Amino acid sequence: MSLRTNADRLVTQILTGEVWPPQADRHGYRVDPDGHPFLLPGMGGVTMAAHIGEAATGYASDHLEPGLSIRHREEGANFALQFLTCVGNTVTVRSGPAAGARGVVLGQHAYVLADFADEDLREITTGDAVSVEAVGQGLALLDHPEIRVKNLAPSLLDRLPFRTADDGTLHVEVAARVPAAAAGAGGGMLSEFANTDLMGAYPGLSEDLSLGLESLRIGDIVLLEDQDHSYGRGYRPGWVTVGVISTGECRLFGHGPGPSTLLSGPASAFSIEVRDSANLAAALAAPSRSTQEDTRA
Numbered sequence: 001m002s003l004r005t006n007a008d009r010l011v012t013q014i015l016t017g018e019v020w021p022p023q024a025d026r027h028g029y030r031v032d033p034d035g036h037p038f039l040l041p042g043m044g045g046v047t048m049a050a051h052i053g054e055a056a057t058g059y060a061s062d063h064l065e066p067g068l069s070i071r072h073r074e075e076g077a078n079f080a081l082q083f084l085t086c087v088g089n090t091v092t093v094r095s096g097p098a099a100g101a102r103g104v105v106l107g108q109h110a111y112v113l114a115d116f117a118d119e120d121l122r123e124i125t126t127g128d129a130v131s132v133e134a135v136g137q138g139l140a141l142l143d144h145p146e147i148r149v150k151n152l153a154p155s156l157l158d159r160l161p162f163r164t165a166d167d168g169t170l171h172v173e174v175a176a177r178v179p180a181a182a183a184g185a186g187g188g189m190l191s192e193f194a195n196t197d198l199m200g201a202y203p204g205l206s207e208d209l210s211l212g213l214e215s216l217r218i219g220d221i222v223l224l225e226d227q228d229h230s231y232g233r234g235y236r237p238g239w240v241t242v243g244v245i246s247t248g249e250c251r252l253f254g255h256g257p258g259p260s261t262l263l264s265g266p267a268s269a270f271s272i273e274v275r276d277s278a279n280l281a282a283a284l285a286a287p288s289r290s291t292q293e294d295t296r297a
Helices: 075-084 280-285 289-296
Strands: 013-019 067-071 090-093 102-108 112-115 129-134 162-164 170-174 176-178 221-228 234-245 259-266 270-274
Touching: 013 075, 067 075, 067 102, 067 129, 075 129, 102 234, 102 259, 112 129, 170 221, 176 270, 221 259, 234 270
Parallel strands: 170 270, 176 221
Antiparallel strands: 013 067, 013 129, 067 112, 090 102, 090 129, 102 112, 162 170, 221 234, 234 259
């Protein structure tokens, strides 16, 4: 059964931006947790690696941003793009050879990130204009008032492995539990902006740096333990946050694959089940529950 929401009262805005180029400074090198310098591709531009459902780690990359990295050149308009764009929103290319191609928002980081098919990515370049059908901020779960919804398109919510359990809690399937010790960069920031970088996903580095997160995939739904992202991001015992992994490999200490926030609330409001299938790839391929119910009716 579909979750009851206020989706029929939400506002959709068409936001604009452009594909932003990768950037670097003249010093080039950064240093990993073991003190090794590296110079690798990472944020910005058009990145043909790590689609939704594919491994988030194991790449020779410096904070991998899959697909398109999108922003607006005007500061206020860029904040609107960051704050109002939600996971699952549709992105449309508006200029260049790929004009008309459509992708999906997979999260936020320094930019809004959107996954596209490789054949479209090959036709897109930095500077190409895009639009986002931004809807989702203000979404509420009417039967779960203790849980705050962030950055989540209503059309995607209807496909995610979330439901009301028999005991009245929100039953959520996740691909992994993330201990509070793994929360890295992003603490203290607004949960509608960028994401939380996770420590402990450093394949090939010291074993004492591992927190068992090397198998994360882009699009994985994960549970952040003892994290409250209701109004910002911080450590709060007895609270949990559900997010989606939106960025990939980074060898900079305190950074790594990270989730964009979707839900946050007291742990008592949730019942959690760990399942490998809890990924955006499965959700985007699934039919809408409301459509199924309309068909049965």
